Amino acid sequence: MSVQELREAYERLTQTVCVEELFGMPGPDETPEAVATAVRGAYHRLSRIVHPDLHAGDPDALELANDAFARLGELYRRAEIKIAAGHYGAGSADDEPTETGDGIDLVIRTRRRRYHLRSVLAEGDVATIYGGTCLDAESDDPGIVAKVATEAGDNDLIQREANALHQLWSSPGIQTKHLPVVLDQFKTTDGRLGNVLRRLHALDGPSIRARRPGGLPADHVVWIFERLLSAVGYAHSRGILHGNVEPSHVLVRTGDHNVFLIDWCWAVVEPARTGDGFHCANDDYHPPEVQQRGPPTPAADLYGVGKCMVYLLGGDPAAQTFPxxxxxxxxxxxxxxxxxxPRQRAQDAWEMHGQLRQLRQEIFGPPRFVELVI
Known part of the structure; x- marks a missing residue:
């Protein structure tokens, strides 16, 4: 079984919020037994693509297959429950929104799904971030965020994020676990574009620093550093620069030591071929070449990564000083x-990732999981 087929199946699994999307809708006259047979057949066909035993010879593919097979098994379990209850094909049980009392009670309907927006999470110059749920989801965590352009003139940035993430997810690998998942897209009645993304239960850099003003222990910052380098290294290998790496765009999930790089509105896509340039100026976290309108290179993202590490360690990013x-x-x-x-600075995220792993061993000894409490 090819790695490309595995990647395509993995992308389908990460996009699925309702089991019928994966296993298919039943016909109008199908009996429960026929539905169960059809769903079982779809499950086995996918299993023959994502089963870990089929990818044992490739460590990266094996890690992806383990995750994919676990997701497939969970979705199949939910499908069996719905079939037994006679609900398969009827959508989610949570069909009606409930008032939350926080002033937001809006249902967005797209061609694919329905989303209930319940709260405003953040407001910025470019977009407003709403929190809510997917009404058609059956998982224990149906949480989503809707990122809506502040003005229609900002639609290009919202679309830029969607395009960049779709391109990065078009060939999923182990590094895509560090990226947001775009589920859907919509336009408001006044023409503003919105992206719907899975909600990530993680803390951003400023939230971490607020709880730990003195910074995180260095042994924890190092694994965050490694995962962030993995994320940008993967993006760079696909010809995409993030374009605005800063602490508020770095999310840390402490339970499984995962790190996410979010807010790809400022992505720079294949600059050498397209002539694409930087799309914003962030004085605190951008390198000098951004203000100087220099050509975008991977070194610009790595500058932001370095500043983020100073910040998480409790240092002063502006002065570049450490505790x-x-x-x-x-x-x-x-x-x-x-x-x-940029020519003297770190330029290759993969190379830096390898050097950091060696340095981590020298300073802290063999890798081991240590719980991070924030």
Whole structure:
């Protein structure tokens, strides 16, 4: 079984919120037994693509297959429950929104699904972020966020994010677990574009710093560093720069030590081929070449990654200073990301990822899981 087929199946599984989307809708006159047979057949066909035993010779594909097979098994379990209850094909049981009392009670209907927006999570110059649920989802966590352009003139940035994430998810790998998932898209009655994304239950950099003003222990920052390098390295390998790496765009999920890189509105796509340039200026986290209108390179993202690490360690990103407790070897490594010249600065995220793993072993010993409490 090819890795490409595995990747395509994995993308379908990550996009699925309702089992009928994956296993198919029943015909109008199908008996429960016929529905169960059809669903079982669809399950087995997918199993023959994503079963881990089929990918044992490729470590990266095996990790992807393990995740895919677990997702498939959970969706099949839900389908069996719906068939037994006579609800398969009838949609979600949660068909009506309930008033939340926070002033937001809006249902968005697209060609694919329905979404109930319940709260405003954040308001920015470019977009407003709403929290809510997918009314057609059956999972224990139907949470979504809707990112809606503040004005129709900002639609291009909302579309830019969707395009970048679709391109990154078009060939899923182990690194895509660090990326948001776009579920849907819609337009408001006044022409503003919105992206619907799965909600990520994780803390962003400012939230972490607010709870830990002195910064996180360096051994935890290092694994965050590794995962962030993995995310940007994957994007760079696909010809995409994030374009605005800063602490509010880095989310940390402490339970499983996962890290997400969000807000791809500022993505720079294949700049050498397209002539695409930077789309914003962030004085605190952008390197000098952004203000100088220089050509976008991976080194620009790595500069932002380095600044984020200073921030999470409890240091001063503007002054590029660290708490005295941070090992000098780690400080020196991070400063390589912060050199003013992009040609002298770190440029290859994969190479830096490998060097960081070696440095982590030198400073902290063999890798081990240590719970992060924030």
């Amino acid at each position: 005295a407790s941070v090992d000098e070897r780690l400080q020196r490594f991070i400063r390589f990301f912060l050199l003013p010249s």
